[in-house]
Amino acid sequence: MCGIVGYSGPNNSVGPIIEGLSRLEYRGYDSAGICLKINNELQILKKEGKLDNLKSLIQEKKPFSHTGIGHTRWATHGAVTADNAHPHGNDLFAVVHNGIIENAGVLKKELQAEGFEFKSQTDSEVFLVLLTKFYLETKNVLLSISKSFSTITGNSAFVIIEKNTDKLYCLKRSAPLVVGDNQQTREAFVSSDPFALVGFAPRIYFPEDSIICESSVSENGVKINFYELDLTPSDRYKIQSNAMSVDTTNKGIYEHFMLKEIHEQPSLIEKIAAYYIKNEGRKILDQIKNFKTSCWHLTACGTAWHAGLVIKNYFEQINRQRASVEIASEFRYKNPIINENEIGLFISQSGETADTLACQELCREKGISSFAIVNVEGSTLFRNADKNFLIHAGVEIGVASTKAFTLQVLTGYLMSRAMSGTLDDPNLFVELKLLSNRVSELCADSEKIKKIAEKIYTQKGFIFTGRGKYFPIALEGALKLKEIAYVHAEGYAAGELKHGPIALIDEEIVNIAVVGPELFEKTISNVEEVKARRGKVVVIGPEKSEELEHLSDFYLGLNFHGLNDLSPLYVNVALQFLSYHIAYLKGTDIDKPRNLAKSVTVE
């Protein structure tokens, strides 16, 4: 969602701020702005729409400033307008904000009654006005920040600059925020994502909640002070080197990040196998060798929830352990039945999804351990987990999650094999290598999927079906298509069609039917039901089947042989390509689909 970048140092802050915001564009936003401290004045430039609009304005004005903050906004309170874009500022402070101030409405009324004026409809401006009010009363910046922060409720991250110094102040509550420094170049940074600081800040600080970070730059270097809200010094932060590479910001030979990320999967499958079976990850999995619990509580959102559904099958079928999988936004409010010695397992690419974090907190309050399957090391989910199972997917830029799904499922699968004590089974490595090869073959020959896409992309609606282990893949295929191609798509268990959705079937609807080798005949009967009602059918099933060839309008034959429990991942890559090609033909913004954000940090 929103992105934050702040800079203070000897160079023009505009460069690193705009570069950082560009790297965060993939997260989704609808306006952008920057505030620069120039000659003890705070100058704000804001534009609705893409960052390019702000860049053009900057090009025109050519500002130079040693200290500044920038923001890309994904609207929550107030329409998408330049006035509502961040930073919000006055002649004392400028503020950028990610998150939601839940008591903003009440506070705004109180502040207006006291005579304070507002220029925007945002909740964020309430923080600026509080800051100003407390500063006029106390003349103390740190105290004003602390008082303002203590007055608001909800999860938020703020960065603040003031007109009198070149300091950067920031603090947060359950929202991502990092501070960075480069002692050699004497530069200080702040961002909502360490990715924005790659190549700028070799060292990253992760403050805990409710810690005020104050960065100042002098000839002696960068000094970062951390304070509790009572303004006593704090040591509640972690330091880490920023090991990410700038290459990840590059599409390479691919037209879209999504396509690049789909193609990365074969090598990532081999890497995760080597990591968890043979290399450093093995000791992490050995900690859960023969592990048992009476119930796993898996929670996640979107694609990560679908990964949870596949992992549940592994835990139940391989380990015979009970696992419930729930959408995080439901689990957190349902007063779930949680007993001691059960385990919460949270799945997330970003590790910053607000609802998933709330479930983790709920499980912590209920006293059960928290395990995480997560991509971003150092994310909030990662830091709050008792045990982490990193998926090592690298940065995923496409808003539509592809490689993260594959690696979440594989990590869950390897956890399941560790619990059953079968990590050293030589067939396991062979099976994983086979998956990588089959996915490679799909990548090399995705033209045949493109040809199917060309035949169906103008159809009105799509129903994805599958049974058993392919049911979660049907859900995931439909989600991928709707999010990037803006077309109505639903995922169903194939046997469920006749209980309602079959009413939708006519010649304008396409059934993308996954017909796996298991329950083959039964799944075929479901396809027959669609055919009988003049629906178009794309069958994805075992290759060289005359029956499937005959049954379908379009047939994608795949080699399931030897993949066993991993075959859903193989089919899913075919569906990733199908969605990609349909979206491409429809001309949508594949990497940054409308209305979506990469990391959903508000509930």
Ligand code: M6R
């Ligand atoms: O970062 P997370 O894995 O927690 O994100 C969860 C969902 O927001 C995410 O998977 C979303 O559904 C994707 N856009 C799907 O492609």
